[in-house]
Amino acid sequence: MADQLNVLVICGSLRKGSYNAALTRALPALAPPEMKLITAPPLGDFPLYNADVQEASGFPAAAEKLAAAIRAADAVLFVTPEYNWSMPGVLKNAIDWVSRMKDQPFKDKPVAIQSCSQGPLGGARMQYHWRMSMTFLAAFIFGTPEIFVGQAQTKFDKDTLELSDQPTKDIVKTQLAVFAKFIKRMKAATAI
Ligand SMILES: Cc1cc2nc3c(=O)[nH]c(=O)nc-3n(C[C@H](O)[C@H](O)[C@H](O)COP(=O)(O)O)c2cc1C
Numbered sequence: 384m385a386d387q388l389n390v391l392v393i394c395g396s397l398r399k400g401s402y403n404a405a406l407t408r409a410l411p412a413l414a415p416p417e418m419k420l421i422t423a424p425p426l427g428d429f430p431l432y433n434a435d436v437q438e439a440s441g442f443p444a445a446a447e448k449l450a451a452a453i454r455a456a457d458a459v460l461f462v463t464p465e466y467n468w469s470m471p472g473v474l475k476n477a478i479d480w481v482s483r484m485k486d487q488p489f490k491d492k493p494v495a496i497q498s499c500s501q502g503p504l505g506g507a508r509m510q511y512h513w514r515m516s517m518t519f520l521a522a523f524i525f526g527t528p529e530i531f532v533g534q535a536q537t538k539f540d541k542d543t544l545e546l547s548d549q550p551t552k553d554i555v556k557t558q559l560a561v562f563a564k565f566i567k568r569m570k571a572a573t574a575i
Pocket of ligand 1: 396397398400401402403404463464465466467468469499500501502503504505506535
């Protein structure tokens, strides 16, 4: 499809029973028809960032793979928990690796975020830290509607982990529709 929007989905949780991973699985049914969601390479394969390692042996395969996937996508959607009011180390570590590349892949890339947490605020505090990092990396940061899935344990089926909360489905659907418009506007702006 000529006007297809390829959106890379990066999940910040490695946990098998992750609510954030469960949310990523709900996205295709909620996305507008032109949006194709692509699962990012796993973040658990990254070594811890070390500038000495980078200097001695370059970027690890996991970082090259993620950077290539970001570059190939029209946009990136992060779906991640909040750890200690900030981004999970696993996610920050992956961002740190690709951020050191010469053709830094987040530059001019439309990016959006969703978060699930078992607390009441749904990861809100983490999202502002993520916005700071994305600002530094010159991404085109999507604004509203924001997605904060608080008390996630009440919004997914206990056995199947399927998203069962209708208001959450509705707001996610709205966000993806507005994000699709944002991606098109950003693509048009950078094509000039
Ligand atoms: C290291 C750690 C730190 C956490 N810090 C927060 C926090 O700051 N705010 C919050 O709402 N939940 C916090 N939680 C609870 C998470 O919301 C909960 O574990 C959630 O299910 C994680 O997302 P996941 O289900 O996708 O793995 C923390 C959990 C862990 C393991």
